[in-house]
Amino acid sequence: MATPPRARRSDAQRNRDRLLEVARTVFEEQGAQASLRDIARRAEVGLGTLYRHFPTRDALLDSLLGRHFDALAAQAADLAAAHPPREALTTWLRAFAAQAAAYQDLSAALMDTINDETSPLHASCSAMRGAGARLLRDAQDAGDVRPDVDGLELFALVNAVAWITGHSPAVAARRDHLLDLVLDGLAAPSSRR
Amino acid sequence: MATPPRARRSDAQRNRDRLLEVARTVFEEQGAQASLRDIARRAEVGLGTLYRHFPTRDALLDSLLGRHFDALAAQAADLAAAHPPREALTTWLRAFAAQAAAYQDLSAALMDTINDETSPLHASCSAMRGAGARLLRDAQDAGDVRPDVDGLELFALVNAVAWITGHSPAVAARRDHLLDLVLDGLAAPSSRR
DNA sequence: ACCTGAACACCGTTCAAGT
DNA sequence: ACCTGAACACCGTTCAAGT
Numbered sequence: 001m002a003t004p005p006r007a008r009r010s011d012a013q014r015n016r017d018r019l020l021e022v023a024r025t026v027f028e029e030q031g032a033q034a035s036l037r038d039i040a041r042r043a044e045v046g047l048g049t050l051y052r053h054f055p056t057r058d059a060l061l062d063s064l065l066g067r068h069f070d071a072l073a074a075q076a077a078d079l080a081a082a083h084p085p086r087e088a089l090t091t092w093l094r095a096f097a098a099q100a101a102a103y104q105d106l107s108a109a110l111m112d113t114i115n116d117e118t119s120p121l122h123a124s125c126s127a128m129r130g131a132g133a134r135l136l137r138d139a140q141d142a143g144d145v146r147p148d149v150d151g152l153e154l155f156a157l158v159n160a161v162a163w164i165t166g167h168s169p170a171v172a173a174r175r176d177h178l179l180d181l182v183l184d185g186l187a188a189p190s191s192r193r
Numbered sequence: 194m195a196t197p198p199r200a201r202r203s204d205a206q207r208n209r210d211r212l213l214e215v216a217r218t219v220f221e222e223q224g225a226q227a228s229l230r231d232i233a234r235r236a237e238v239g240l241g242t243l244y245r246h247f248p249t250r251d252a253l254l255d256s257l258l259g260r261h262f263d264a265l266a267a268q269a270a271d272l273a274a275a276h277p278p279r280e281a282l283t284t285w286l287r288a289f290a291a292q293a294a295a296y297q298d299l300s301a302a303l304m305d306t307i308n309d310e311t312s313p314l315h316a317s318c319s320a321m322r323g324a325g326a327r328l329l330r331d332a333q334d335a336g337d338v339r340p341d342v343d344g345l346e347l348f349a350l351v352n353a354v355a356w357i358t359g360h361s362p363a364v365a366a367r368r369d370h371l372l373d374l375v376l377d378g379l380a381a382p383s384s385r386r
Numbered sequence: 387a388c389c390t391g392a393a394c395a396c397c398g399t400t401c402a403a404g405t
Numbered sequence: 406a407c408c409t410g411a412a413c414a415c416c417g418t419t420c421a422a423g424t
Contacts, residue, residue, distance in 0.1 A: 107357075107360075108360060111357065111360035111361050111364075114361060115360075115361055115362070115363070148370075149374065152363060152364065152367075153364070153367060153370065153371060153374070156357045156361065156364045156371065157354070157357075157371060157374065157375075159357060160353035160354055160356060160357035161350070161353055163353060163356060163357070164304065164349045164350075164352060164353035164356070167301055167304035167308075168304050168307060168308050168349065169308070170307075170308070170345060171304075171345065171346070171349045174345075174346060177341075177346065178346060178349065178350060181342065181346070181350065181375070181378040181379060182350075182374070182375065182378055183378070184377075184378040185374040185375055185376070185377040185378025185379070186374060186378070
């Protein structure tokens with residue numbers, strides 16, 4: 001799960017909230033490499049205040065992403081309980097890709113988080129990945145997905161599709177079709193339609 | 194094909210060559226967002242000279258990429274002549290992915306080129322894409338690849354895999370396996386092993 | 387024709403000074 | 406405790422001045 005909120009002076013908390021709100025907007029508008037100065041300006045906060053709360057760009061991104069990760073992990077559990085394995089996996093991957101596509105360049109940040117075990121986000125990121133891996137294993141146990149795929153590869157593939165989606169409108173229009181192609185590649189030979 | 198070399202004053206030509214050589218090295222070292230100032234410095238050339246020859250970062254990238262595109266297009270023709278359709282396509286896609294993975298962030302530049310018809314690279318980029326699309330069509334005509342995939346989707350998928358490869362060493366180690374998964378997704382049901 | 391580097395407007399990051 | 410903004414070292418881009 002994401003880090004729970006610490007006790008803070010109330011004015012500091014207000015600044016923090018303001019920064020997160022503005023950052024979400026700006027990142028969605030301009031992508032993950034948007035100017036931090038600009039974010040501070042639009043939040044009407046000193047630049048140093050931004051740095052005090054979020055010592056690095058990733059820290060800021062991470063605070064925004066933690067909730068998404070937690071939400072996706074929770075959704076995975078729900079899906080596993082409510083649907084047959086392959087359907088649960090498929091639905092979850094679509095949700096994941098939609099999420100990743102919403103933030104431009106999020107996929108890059110995501111992959112970097114995976115590789116950086118010291119990231120504050122690492123815990124909730126790997127919790128989410130674990131949830132996905134469990135869905136994958138269920139589908140494999142049910143004979144729906146070929147056994148020679150692991151969670152990392154699954155995650156990488158879907159992330160890759162989400163990324164490319166953000167780099168071409170023409171491709172974006174066919175995101176679901178691309179995911180279908182990938183999912184068909186993952187299907188166990190016996191379960192193909 | 195890439196733009197043929199123009200007539201130039203010999204000192205200008207020398208600077209141009211030098212810049213391209215240094216740029217290739219630096220881009221491979223640091224990725225496509227490396228500092229242009231740094232490139233000019235290492236080429237021992239005024240910053241203005243770099244801008245004179247390559248008015249934008251993309252122009253510089255493009256000059257480096259044009260040759261690769263031409264080479265890939267030529268290779269596609271060779272493969273089509275020498276191998277059965279599915280094998281030709283597979284081999285070509287592997288070569289493409291290896292090429293794209295060599296430059297970090299190349300995939301992003303590539304997708305942007307596709308979308309920008311005014312890019313000087315657009316011609317050789319689409320020539321290469323056309324060559325790939327032809328291999329795809331051959332494989333489809335032979336019944337080896339499902340008919341509901343087009344060149345753009347193929348290109349996007351392989352590009353996506355190449356990109357993710359550059360963002361995680363663990364994933365990079367399994368590039369061929371990921372490509373296999375994607376290629377299996379493209380296989381026509383009847384031709385599955 | 388071509389080259390150069392100073393100039394401009396930005397950026398990320400740090401940190402002394404304030405409340 | 407926390408906030409602020411000037412200061413520093415960079416960057417991309419332009420352009421007057423030189424050869």
